[in-house]
Amino acid sequence: TVFESGSERRPEDFDTLPLNDASSLEKRFGHEWTTAIESMELATGASPAWDHAAFLAGKQTPVFFGSGVNNFGVMEVLDALVDLAPSPQSRTSSTLVNRQPVVKEVQPEDEAFSGVVFKVQANMDANHRDRIAFVRMASGKYTPGMKLKVMRTAKELRPTSVVTFMSQRREAVEEAYAGDIVGFTTHGGVQLGDTITDGSVNLMYTGLPFFAPEMFMTVVLKNPLRTKQLQQGLAQLGEEGAIQVFRPEMGGNMLLGAVGQLQFEVVQHRLKGEYDADIRLEGSQYTGARWITADTPKELQEFIHAYPHRMARDAADTLAYLCTSPYDVRLAQERFPKIHFHPLREHAGLALQNAG
Known part of the structure; x- marks a missing residue:
């Protein structure tokens, strides 16, 4: 497909030429064609061969070249999705x-x-x-x-x-x-x-995991009169999964947990632009979290009473243990062997894995 700039162009406005007609392509484009074919051969040679089975297994991803701004290559992507994507699975x-x-x-x-x-x-x-x-x-x-x-x-x-x-x-x-x-x-x-x-069946799907955050920041609201807007914004952004929001059990400022610095910046920008809640983010002593469960309610209460200032609840109201280093988790496990520490949980609130 021959590219020409212009966002108003429609798919039928582009010329499509077969790649096996090398003489016509070289005659029309000259040196540009030679450079293009070398680039295509380089990209093809450096990439693994296309394997549809690997794609369906989630082990390979196709790469498309185009320009959304110029509406170039968009139809090819959509056509490929129709041709390559699997039918609905169980x-x-x-x-x-x-x-x-x-x-x-x-x-x-x-x-x-x-x-x-x-x-x-x-x-x-x-x-x-x-x-x-x-x-x-x-x-x-x-x-x-x-x-x-x-x-x-x-x-x-x-x-x-x-x-x-x-x-x-x-x-x-x-x-x-x-x-x-x-x-x-x-x-x-x-x-x-x-x-x-539709209410006729009792189902609960899994497969959307939340990973334990590796970075924490404390939320400080610049204007206390915007507390309601901040709470609404954090609740909605937490439900979105844009950031992990933790509410300390003992009270105090809300904590944001993320796996990358960019998440904090995006949430700070959205809180100000969408909820008119201007915040300042300050560093936190915590460097990780583990969602916790216990074999019995009594054992869970004993653990909570032992670490009251480390307890927090996330957007799904799931109880989590905040830690300042991996040694915190190890020591807590040794002290309370019947408490289970989970490094990830389902978005639906179900813990999936125990810490290894």
């Missing part, structure tokens, strides 16, 4: 029934509607201050007006609108099937990792 649901784990494999062709929230975005439309929960459908069919249920809270979900997206365009959903992505416009009550169903 998903594993893990729930507790009478305190016993029940694992179920949900198939795309199952009749009951179900899906998982893989992204929550606040303030996509600054004029309406809306929040949209992006749901990847796992089974069944969606139709307008059907009843929806958030399995984490067992509450009914009543979205003000249900839409699909293409760039900045929104279109109302008339019907959707397994594999489709739909956006539920809400004013709260939905967070990352939530399982949404």
Whole structure:
């Protein structure tokens, strides 16, 4: 495909020439063609051969060259997604029934509607201050007006609108099937990792892990009169997964946890621009966190009483132990061998792994 600048150009406006017609290409482009073919050969030679099976297994990623600003190469990417992407796959649901784990494999062709929230975005439309929960459908069919249920809270979900997206365009959903992505416009009550169903099945999807943060900053609000806006902003950004928000059990300033410095800067900018909450970020003594569980409530309470100033809760209200070094966790494990320290948890609030 021959590139020409201009954002108003449509796919049919571009010339497409076969690569095997080398003589015509060399005649039309001369030295530019020679340079281009050398670059393509270099890129091809330095890259592994395309393996569709490896792509489906999540071990290989295709690379596309184009320009979104000039609307060049966009259709090729979309066509490749249609050709290469897999059809909807089965998903594993893990729930507790009478305190016993029940694992179920949900198939795309199952009749009951179900899906998982893989992204929550606040303030996509600054004029309406809306929040949209992006749901990847796992089974069944969606139709307008059907009843929806958030399995984490067992509450009914009543979205003000249900839409699909293409760039900045929104279109109302008339019907959707397994594999489709739909956006539920809400004013709260939905967070990352939530399982949404039509209420006829008891499901809880997993597979969206939260990693324990490695960096912490303390939130200091410059204008105390904006406390309400700060709390709202941190709650929504925490539900989005843009940052991990920890609320110390003993009170005090909120803590932000991240795996990279850029996360702090993005959240600071969004709090000021979207919530009018201007904050200052100060260093924290903590360098890590572990989500904790125990075999019995009594053992958990004993641990909390031993480390009251290290306890905090995140956006999913999951209890975490804050540490200043890896030795803190090791010493706490030796002192309380029946406490389980988890370096990651599910977005739905379920701990996945014990610390090794």
